[in-house]
Amino acid sequence: MPELHTDVRYVKGVGEARAKSLEKLGITDLKSLISYFPRAYEDRRGCKKIADLTVGETACVCGTVASEPRASHIRKGLDLVKLRVVDETAALELTYFNQAYLKSTFRTGETYIFYGSVEGTPHRVQMTNPIFEREDARQVTGRIVPIYPLTAGVSQSLLYKVIRQGLDACADDLGDILPDDVRLAHSLCHVRYAYENIHFPIDENALAIARRRLVFEELFLLTLGLHLLRSHRSGVQGPRCKSVNFQGFYDALPFSLTNAQRRAIDDIARDMTQDRPMNRLVQGDVGSGKTMIAAAAIFFAAKNGLQSALMAPTEILAEQHYHSLAPLLERLGIRCALLTAATGARTRRSVLEQLSSGEIDLAIGTHALLSADVSYRCLGLVVTDEQHRFGVSQRASLSQKGENPHLLVMSATPIPRTLALMIYGDLDVSVVDELPPGRQSIDTFAVKSDYHPRIYAFLRKLVAEGRQAYIVCPMVTENDDLPDERKAVTQYAQKLQTEVFPDLRIAAIHGKMKPKEKDAVMRAFAAGETDILVSTTVIEVGVDVPNAALMLIENAECFGLSQLHQLRGRVGRGRHKSYCVLVSDNTGEDNVQRLRAMTQTNNGFTIAEEDLKLRGPGDFFGSRQHGLPSLKVADLTCDLELLHEAKSAAETLIAQDADLSAHAALKTHVEELFTLTQSSMN
Ligand code: ADP
Ligand code: MG
Numbered sequence: 121m122p123e124l125h126t127d128v129r130y131v132k133g134v135g136e137a138r139a140k141s142l143e144k145l146g147i148t149d150l151k152s153l154i155s156y157f158p159r160a161y162e163d164r165r166g167c168k169k170i171a172d173l174t175v176g177e178t179a180c181v182c183g184t185v186a187s188e189p190r191a192s193h194i195r196k197g198l199d200l201v202k203l204r205v206v207d208e209t210a211a212l213e214l215t216y217f218n219q220a221y222l223k224s225t226f227r228t229g230e231t232y233i234f235y236g237s238v239e240g241t242p243h244r245v246q247m248t249n250p251i252f253e254r255e256d257a258r259q260v261t262g263r264i265v266p267i268y269p270l271t272a273g274v275s276q277s278l279l280y281k282v283i284r285q286g287l288d289a290c291a292d293d294l295g296d297i298l299p300d301d302v303r304l305a306h307s308l309c310h311v312r313y314a315y316e317n318i319h320f321p322i323d324e325n326a327l328a329i330a331r332r333r334l335v336f337e338e339l340f341l342l343t344l345g346l347h348l349l350r351s352h353r354s355g356v357q358g359p360r361c362k363s364v365n366f367q368g369f370y371d372a373l374p375f376s377l378t379n380a381q382r383r384a385i386d387d388i389a390r391d392m393t394q395d396r397p398m399n400r401l402v403q404g405d406v407g408s409g410k411t412m413i414a415a416a417a418i419f420f421a422a423k424n425g426l427q428s429a430l431m432a433p434t435e436i437l438a439e440q441h442y443h444s445l446a447p448l449l450e451r452l453g454i455r456c457a458l459l460t461a462a463t464g465a466r467t468r469r470s471v472l473e474q475l476s477s478g479e480i481d482l483a484i485g486t487h488a489l490l491s492a493d494v495s496y497r498c499l500g501l502v503v504t505d506e507q508h509r510f511g512v513s514q515r516a517s518l519s520q521k522g523e524n525p526h527l528l529v530m531s532a533t534p535i536p537r538t539l540a541l542m543i544y545g546d547l548d549v550s551v552v553d554e555l556p557p558g559r560q561s562i563d564t565f566a567v568k569s570d571y572h573p574r575i576y577a578f579l580r581k582l583v584a585e586g587r588q589a590y591i592v593c594p595m596v597t598e599n600d601d602l603p604d605e606r607k608a609v610t611q612y613a614q615k616l617q618t619e620v621f622p623d624l625r626i627a628a629i630h631g632k633m634k635p636k637e638k639d640a641v642m643r644a645f646a647a648g649e650t651d652i653l654v655s656t657t658v659i660e661v662g663v664d665v666p667n668a669a670l671m672l673i674e675n676a677e678c679f680g681l682s683q684l685h686q687l688r689g690r691v692g693r694g695r696h697k698s699y700c701v702l703v704s705d706n707t708g709e710d711n712v713q714r715l716r717a718m719t720q721t722n723n724g725f726t727i728a729e730e731d732l733k734l735r736g737p738g739d740f741f742g743s744r745q746h747g748l749p750s751l752k753v754a755d756l757t758c759d760l761e762l763l764h765e766a767k768s769a770a771e772t773l774i775a776q777d778a779d780l781s782a783h784a785a786l787k788t789h790v791e792e793l794f795t796l797t798q799s800s801m802n
Contacts, residue, residue, distance in 0.1 A: 123293040124151040132285045133278075141273035142282075153286040154315050156279070157334075157752055158266035161327070164235050165263055171209035173245050178237045180261050183207050185230055191223040205234065213246040230254070233261040264321050283319055291316070297789050298337055302769050308333040318753070332762065335754040339766035345790045347774055350399070356524045358397030359500040361424040363389065369419045372452055373412065380554035381409050385416045387550045388528065392420055392501075398526035404552025405724035406689025407559065410530045413552070414503045415445055417528050422454045422481045426500025429489045429525075430482060433506045435460045435635045436642050440664060441505070442484045449482060459485040459494070462635040503528045532689065533682055533728070553725075561722040562692040564700040566676070566715035575672060575701055576620050582670050583624060583651045587696055589670035591616075591654045592687055594678035612674075613654040624651045631656055657683065666694025670701070677706035681714045681731035685724055 128149055129139035139148075147153050167182040183205030192200050201216045201223050214234065216222050226232070236250025253261060260280065268279045296303065296311040303310070309317075309329050314337075317330035366385065370377070377385070384402050391398035404410050418428045430445075432438040442458040449456055457471045457480045474480040478497030483489055490502070502525045529547065567575070579589050593608050613628035627650040629641045645653045646665045653668075657679075671691045676684065684702065692698035702715050717730045754762070773783070780787035 123290055124149065126150045126289075128153050128282075128286075131282055131289065133282055138273070138278065138282075141271065144271045145269070145274060150286050150290045153283060154290065154319070155752065156268065156283065157318055159269050160267040161321070162235075162265045162267060164261040164265050167233065169209040170207050170212050170245065173212070173238045175238050175240060175242060175245065178235070180233060180235045181205075181207065181212060182231060182233055182255060183212055185226045185228050185232070186211065188228055189223045189226050191220055205232070210245070213240065213244065214250060215246065215248050217249060219249075233258060235261050264323070264327065266319050287315060287319065295785070297786055298340070299773070299783060299786070302340070302773065306336060306765060306769060308336055311337075331753060334752075335759050335762050336766045336769075338752065338754045339759070339763050340770050341790050341793055343767045343770035344774070344780065344786070345793055347770065348780070348787075348790060351778065356397065357395060358392075358524050358526055359424070359426055359498070360395060361392040361420065361426070361500075363393055364420050364423040366416065366419070368452060369416055372448060375556065377412060378409065378552075378554045378556055380404070380552040381413055384413045384550040384552055387548070388413070388417045389420060391548070392417070392424075392526050397524045398501075398528065399547050400527070401529045401531060401547040401549045402552060403531050403549060405555070406532045406686060407555055407693055408532075408552040409556055410505075410532070410552060411441065411444065414505070414528060414530060415448065417501060417503060417526075418445075418449065418454065418482055419452060421501040421526070422449075422452075424500065426498055426525075427475070427478065427480070427496050428482045428501040428503065429496070429499060430484045430503045431487055431489050431505065432484070433486070435462060435486060436638055437505065438485050439639060440642075444664070445482075445484070454481045455479060456482045456484060459483050459489060460635065461486075461488070462639065499525050501526045501528065503530065505530050506532065532686065532724070558695065560692065560697055562671075562688055562698045562700050564688065564702065564719045564722075566702045566704065566719050569703055569705050571703070575703070578699075578701075579652070579670055579672065580621070580624075582699075586667070587669035588645065588648065588650070588665065588667050589652050589672060590668055590687075590690055591652060591672045591674065592657065593654065593674040594656070609654050609656055616652065616654065621652065625649065626652045626654065628654045629656075657687065664693055665690070667696065668693070669696045669698045671699070672701045672703070674703050676702035676704040676715060677708070677711045681717060681727055684714070684718055685727045688718070688722075 126149055127139070128134055128142055128147055129136055131150065131153065134142065142148075142153070145156060147156050162178070164180050167180045170181050170183065173179055173181065184207065186204045186206045189201050189203040192202075194200060197218070199218050199220045201219060203214050203226055205212050205214060212234070231254075232252045233255055234247060234250040234252045236247040238245055239248060240246035251260060253259060260277065266280065266283075268276060268283075270276065270279070291312055294312045294315060298308065298311070302308075309332075311333070313326075314330040314333040317326040318334055321327035321330065366389075384404075388398065388400060391400055402410055402413055414430060418430065421428045430438075430441060432441055438460055439458060442456065446456040446458075455474075457474065459468065459471050463471065471480065471483070472494060475483055476495045476497055483494075483496075488494070504527075582589060591612070593612050609628045609630045613626050617624075617626045627641050627645060629638055629645075633641070641650075641653070644650050645668075648667055668691050671688055673679065673684065673687060679687070688700040691700065700718070702718060704711060704715060706712075714730075717727060721727060773780075777783060780790070
């Protein structure tokens with residue numbers, strides 16, 4: 121279907137400038153143009169009589185211009201055009217802002233359709249800037265109208281027009297990607313009908329039919345893609361391992377492992393002795409002890425003469441992993457090295473040398489561990505901490521690097537099972553659903569900001585008992601692309617120091633600091649040299665300070681539920697009773713519900729389910745996080761049934777045609793979908 125790849129600037133009414141604006145929406149060719157789906161619809165069918173309008177509703181009326189439009193210039197940048205229209209029941213006052221040309225557009229005695237929200241009083245109804253068109257040339261009224269997400273330089277009416285043009289231009293070229301038998305078996309409409317009616321539905325029914333088909337297609341392709349990814353990896357030979365006796369490892373630990381930890385380690389040992397490379401996700405709540413599971417896997421690899429790379433999402437975390445793992449592993453004869461941006465040039469050179477000669481068994485760092493200049497003698501295991509920063513495509517790029525190491529992915533973001541099914545479709549999953557013994561739940565309170573005096577008093581009491589506290593404040597956004605986290609954090613820390621706790625030791629940390637500075641602040645806090653750490657979410661993942669007993673989160677409404685849960689997981693990591701206080705003056709229903717969920721449970725899986733209900737799967741499912749194609753039409757909170765249907769259809773197809781060789785077009789399409797996602801990632 122080469123026509124579908126026609127550049128969008130050749131679509132009638134587009135041209136160079138508009139093509140640039142459209143590109144911001146991801147629209148580059150005909151295909152992406154017609155795949156730019158509405159985010160909502162407005163029912164502009166049927167006109168109301170003016171006398172029947174109620175203030176506050178959005179409605180269509182058919183009105184005749186009753187008086188010459190009056191233009192007035194209020195001041196620079198503010199021009200008004202006012203006119204009055206009537207139908208046989210009543211009159212309606214219209215005001216247009218800054219569209220002076222309208223004065224000569226509307227002519228007395230002509231009839232137009234107006235669509236807008238009704239203002240004024242029941243006896244004197246008004247509309248401001250209503251959409252209008254002539255009664256005899258109706259396009260954007262008299263029907264269900266698509267509403268598209270916009271960007272600067274792209275209006276609804278432009279999108280409306282060019283998508284109409286686009287559909288007309290390529291309707292005949294729209295080949296159906298779904299095999300006919302699949303389409304028929306699941307009563308799905310033809311692709312052409314689907315595209316036409318997702319944009320310009322003739323009625324609700326047509327829209328539902330179109331949407332059903334597109335959701336199915338999306339989920340079907342996704343399932344196929346995941347299958348291909350998985351089978352690609354299962355076709356390769358991984359570094360095969362012999363079984364290893366873990367006793368030496370267990371004996372070196374200061375505690376005994378939980379059953380859940382042991383189960384995960386068993387899963388890993390089983391995977392690593394198979395022919396194909398391991399591809400396993402370990403999912404467990406914060407504090408469930410995933411690091412030790414990783415250590416066991418590293419031990420297993422080292423005993424088999426294989427090197428490991430442990431990647432953390434941030435430098436702080438990499439360093440912390442290094443400091444907590446290296447002493448244990450070195451005692452077991454495993455040689456560890458830390459490799460981050462902060463590593464000096466000389467050390468770096470020597471680490472690189474020792475990695476390629478095999479003198480080092482474990483490299484700990486960030487994603488840079490997989491960059492081109494790092495070569496290993498025999499990389500057998502890659503562990504990534506915090507899956508949500510490490511997508512499918514990075515996993516895929518590993519094998520492209522010519523290595524097929526075992527992969528172990530650790531995530532503290534519990535994913536609802538229904539989503540895990542899709543997101544981790546190419547991974548095996550071990551669930552660590554048990555916390556080490558002696559963990560207490562973290563008492564959580566949601567309060568308004570007028571509680572600050574009490575919170576501060578409580579904080580002071582904890583510090584007097586020898587504990588430490590985190591205070592997290594969200595970034596202050598001065599303008600959209602320049603979030604000033606530095607300011608938010610340092611100002612708050614300063615204020616606390618001068619006005620509230622002149623006698624306590626307060627430090628601030630934020631993402632704009634150099635790794636070295638961050639590290640120093642974090643180290644001081646971990647060593648108990650600071651009482652209060654004021655921070656942005658840089659502490660969100662992983663950093664372990666067992667003496668910290670209070671997590672105070674300001675403007676809690678700015679954070680998602682899962683993020684709040686992650687933050688809370690920074691306390692309660694030692695033997696001290698710990699607390700989380702969420703401060704928010706926002707009384708919006710969503711926010712109240714979210715904070716309530718936090719006070720009611722400490723269970724990450726429950727929180728994740730709740731988050732899914734409140735916010736939808738967008739956050740879990742964005743391509744930024746997982747490297748999967750994002751879902752354009754499907755909404756996994758309400759399309760679950762279709763998900764199962766699409767998944768079973770995909771599985772049926774795979775059973776007949778495992779590598780999709782008999783469905784070449786479909787295969788190309790799926791591959792495109794997944795590589796597109798990969799190339800758009802950085
Ligand atoms: P997470 O799953 O959040 O990564 P960690 O691996 O950081 O959790 O473990 C949290 C804390 O619990 C660490 O201080 C670790 O030493 C400790 N820990 C891990 N496993 C056990 C265990 N079986 N018994 C007691 N403490 C444990
Ligand atoms: Mg961890």
